[in-house]
Amino acid sequence: MNSIIEYKNYRVYIQAYYEERKALGFTWRDFAAQSGFSSPVFLKYVSEGKKNLSPVAVERVANAMSLTGFELVYFRAMVRYDQAKNDSEKQSAFADMEAVADANKTRIMGIDEFTYFNSWKYPVIRELAVAMPGASLQDIADACCRPISLTEVSDALEFLTNARLLKKDKNGRYRLAEKILSSGSADFVPLAVRNMHKQMGTFALESIENVPQDERKFTGLTMGVSEEDYGRIVAELAECRRRIMSIVSSGKNVDRVYRLNMQLFPMSQKLKKNNEDFTEKG
Incomplete structure (x- = not known):
């Protein structure tokens, strides 16, 4: 055993x-x-x-x-x-x-995934380190919209390198490593992902006041949806996310790190089926 x-x-x-x-x-x-x-x-x-x-x-x-x-x-x-x-x-x-x-001296399987998804620092610094070749810790810290210390930047870079999410070339510049972390790779990782969504949701709300309108995009719909249509919408969102990732992957000359939240959630309880009459009978 x-x-x-x-x-x-x-x-x-x-x-x-x-x-x-x-x-x-x-x-x-x-x-x-x-x-x-x-x-x-x-x-x-x-x-x-x-x-x-x-x-x-x-x-x-x-x-x-x-x-x-x-x-x-x-x-x-x-x-x-x-x-x-x-x-x-x-x-x-x-x-x-x-x-x-x-x-x-034992690592829990999936701990890298848990750590990465548990804080906004890791995905943001991972992108900045690649987009800012030769940058100092202070440069990266200053580029973050959220307050972050030099120690936190250093620790994040060390983690990302050890977890093979970043690699240094012979000139000391960071490159994206081939390893991909999956949010479904361990049964406890969804806990970290929920924390990430909470953090990013808070940041999104704050950006309404703190970020100029021409540097952000907020849009939404409130709509009546059937269970069948819900499944189709979820599939469409997944395809949209895939297409956006394709655009990002082929893009060059990154000059900013963005976060895209895709949210679909209920605003009512489930209604009676078949548009059943809600008026009192008899």
């Missing part, structure tokens, strides 16, 4: 623990009994996502699996992450998981 730090989902870890011992006659009933549960299938349901672990149950299961030290700390954090009620709790739990991994 792999080290616990190679797991990000405690339910998968419980399943892996069971599978490793099943060949020796170990059953879900045995697992439950060792953990102090009366239901013989309780932990099976937990592994399938049908049940959760209470704080007390976490300690029972960890004890049954003989988890101690950093393994116990990591397992507790995995449970907290999975069962968190909001993004703030998830962030806290993930930070604890990352701290355990770092202390044991």
